[in-house]
Structure formats: structure tokens, C-alpha cells
Amino acid sequence: MRSPYLLFGLGAAFSFVTASAAPLTPDAAKNCSACAEWNQPQAPFVLYGKSWYVGTQGLSAVLIDSGAGLVLLDGALAESAPLIAANIQKLGYQLDQIKYIAVSHAHYDHVGGVAALARASGATVIASARNAQALAAGTTAKDDPQAGFGDKENSFPKVKNAKIIADGETLRLGRLALTAHYTPGHTPGATSWSWQDCVDGECLNLVYADSLNAVSDDNYRFGGTDGAGGIAAAFRASIARVAALPCDLVVPVHPGFAQLEEKLAQRAQGVKPDPLIDRGACERYAAAAGEKLEARLLRERSGAEQRSSSEH
């Protein structure tokens, strides 16, 4: 926070210097087949209280003002970083107010922009143990369901020195308590996040839900290949875990997974109560993912084609 005494005592030139934050230098764009569509700009909007959506039309990013600094969830694509930064600034914040960047899962469409956003803000990146390994490598883990797509498709700008948060651990900053929930399945490190935000003493449970989508290359088997069942049991447990979270408002990593655009349009039309407050949304999101996983496991057992295209 700038001191008003400096403004009055030393004049506008000094205040201009102190107000400047490090500029964002984006990394090379990913340019995948779906990237341009995912990266359509989206004006920032309030979720509830001091929690904001700052992502693009197809890739979520959430900003939370703790009162003692900002926490950003995810950085979308490398080419999304300037859009996310601009959205944060449109809300009246400076990038160097971001203290932490917490991530969902280490695929290029959710963490591609994290390196540039961390450089520009000086924020500490927070990740599950397996996400931290993938962030440092700049690509998916060998046991990631999408590893077979290859490093050329999977790579993203490396993020060294992410701080590991344990399953169930809570990150505290100001009035914010942000809890990590390991939800492996879509990736080994997948993490969903929950926190409360309050307006005039009315507190809601917000969830940033990671992907629960069973997507892989042709050779991967969610049911495993050695008779031990693979990731299926852990994946089912992750789906059950998201379904059971206290959840008044959900933002999935792809906003379309919870019809955020439609809810926002209803809000703009003045629909009350706020359509974004949707207490069944986590359960519905998890149930849809569960059906998809079970259908996938059936196909695996029948030997059918596995790959679903351009879904992350």
C-alpha cells in the first residue's frame, strides 16, 4: 500500500514510480487446436464477496482478495497470462499484490500462464506434491493419462520451486483460509480448492473444482493393465469427494463444466436469487464425471477406442 504522505510530500513523479509493478512478459503461445477458442477474452466478474473470475471464456482463473494480499487460482494457457493480468488490473489491483498462485492440475491449458504471472507478481506458486514435480519438469508425469500425447503436445513453461501443500492442508492469508483437496484421476496431482467468502456476515462455500474428466491417450487404461485396477478406485474417490464438499458456488477449471456462461447471462438479466449460487452444482458436476468414468471403464473392458479428442 502506498503511503499518502509520499504522494503529498514527494509529488506525482515519485508516486508514479512507486505505483509501477513489474510488467508481464508472456511466454510463447501454445497454439493448440482448441487454444484460440479457449482463450477468447472474458471480462472479469464477481463470484461472491471478494472472489472474482479473471479467466478467459474457456479456461478458469479465480482471484481472491484476502485483505492482506491476493491469491490467484490457475494461469490458463501461456497466451492467457496477459488477459488474466489485464483482468486483475481492471478490478483495480496490481500484479505485485498477488502473494500466492495455487494450481489445479499440471496440464498446459491450466498452468501454461503460471510462470509468467509468477515472474510479474513475485508470487509463490502452491501445488500438490505431484503437481509440483510436473511444474518443475514443464510437462506431464509419465503416469499421467495424457502422457502418451507426447511432450511436444504436453509441454508448458516450467515453474521451479513450487511450494507443496498437503492434502487437506489450509493456506492462510489475511481473512482467507483456502483448503487443498487432492482429487487425482484426470492427472496424478489434480487438486480442487475450497474457501469461504462472506458478504455482510453471510458466508458461502466456494469450490474451485479440478477436472474429473477421464481423458487419455490411446494406450492408457484408467482400469490399469496389471490387474491391480489402475487409478479407477482413486478416481472414484475423488469424484465422491468433490460431490461431498460443502458447495454453494462452484467454478470448475473449464467454466462450461458448470454452465458458468449461462448462469452469468441469467445474472445479467436480473434473475434472483443469484444464478451463480447453485447448491447442487458440485454434486451434478461430480455425477456427470462419474458416469463418464464408468462408461470409459466399460469401453476399456470391451477393448473399444479410447481417445476422446480435444478434451482436457
Ligand SMILES: [Zn+2]
Ligand atoms: Zn487437463
